[in-house]
Amino acid sequence: AKENGVETGVLELSTFDGGLRGMKARKAIESGQDLIAVPESLVVRIIGDSPTYPSKTLQDVVSRDVWKQLPWYAQLALLLIAEQHKVAVGEECQRDEWVKALPKSLPTPLHWADDQLMDIKYQGIVNSVRTQKSKWRSLHASIKSSSSRPPSESEFFHACELARSRAFSGDYTAPLPKEQFFLLGLLIACSEQFNLMPGGTAFFGGALVVAALFGQSLILPKILGIKHYVISPYIDMINHDTKEASEVTYAPFQKSFVVVASKGYQRDKQVYISYGTRSNDQLLQYYGFVEKDNPNDVYQITDLTAAVKQFLPDVSTDQVILEREKGEGGPVSFFTPKGLDAETTRVITALCGGDSGKASALIQDIAKEERDKMKSVVAAGGSDKGKTAKEKEAEAMMKTFAEEKVKLLDNVIG
Secondary structure (H helix, E strand, C coil): CHCCECCCCCCEEEEHHHHHHHECCCCCCCCCCEEEEEEEHHHHEECCCCCCHHHHHHHCCCHHHHHHHHCHHHHHHHHHHHHHHHHHHHCCCCCCHHHCCCCCCCCCCHHHHHHHHHCCCHHHHHHHHHHHHHHHHHHHHHHHCCCCCCCHHHHHHHHHHHHHHEEEHHHCCCCCCHHHHHHHHHHHHHHHHHHCHHHHHHHHHHHHHHHHHEEEEEEHHHCCCCCCEEECHHHHHCCCCCCCCCCCECCCCCCCCECCCCCEEECCCCCCCCCCCCCCCHHHHHHHHHCCCCCCCCCCCHHHHHHHHHHCCCCHHHHHHHHHHHCCCCEEEEEECCEECHHHHHHHHHHHCCCCHHHHHHHHHHHHHHHHHHHHHHCCCCCCCCCCCHHHHHHHHHHHHHHHHHHHHHHCCC
């Protein structure tokens, strides 16, 4: 990493309990200290909604027209595949060490058999994973039809998973050219020294140039709403903790992506960053893990009509649809640790004839029914005999996921 300009003086890659890989503190770290800095030349990045077609890298992999239509994570996936191919055939690659360290598979529900997926008894995940598979197959088919050397479906899926789980996004900021600032300062100094122009004129002209450079780098991209999607080697090996405030920022003068510690760490302790606000649904589907006591977790009710009809059998689907259309909520209802979302609470109250007490009791009944489903997932299982390692891993993940949903619903029920 050092030979490529990566500054990781206080961090090192380590393996923790359960075989989890991540970064640990090589020595004591203070809050506000730089943890790692990665030069932008080393990252894999997509800039804007219509990024430049990398013809030299991908001309045999995907056509220009199909490239433009791909979502950001599929574009990043193809760039990753190109890097992996370089390493595989022994071509020179500055990301060689990092590419070899990337995980060979992720323990996500994308790889579960359909009957395993149904065993989770949580329709939100079932629907999302099925949609994901269908979408990614469609993307791969479009790439395959436009290419003389397309990746295999499994290769593309894996690269998409790496992109979804390792990339971060944000407002794009262009690098600030230190060399131009230096030359500008030198020009102003020479103008003063040799009376090439009045001092006030030189300073005023310099100020205009500085303002233009800052505007081009920092202000214009924000006005235009330009975003970038970035996979940064080594930063992507730092694990997630919602409670962490440390995030990745771009340092335009350094032309590097930097992580600054939001708190102190003792030597040999694992260091974390936040991947952002993620529910356990998102973490399981795209990252392959579940965060315990996740304050951002939700419990989805994908079929409100079915949930309500268990306790109000006279309610029709049309009634629920019509009542939903009066509000601004989406098609999915959800519990948070604080209770049911406000829009669904309004709908249920209306279905209960405006009786808020009756509505509260119904919401409690729905929460208890869903909790019982999750408890049955926790209690399921039996002998591990004859099960593959991946089946055991999936079953353990399901149970952890269900346990966290039970906790959430316990908070709702009180």
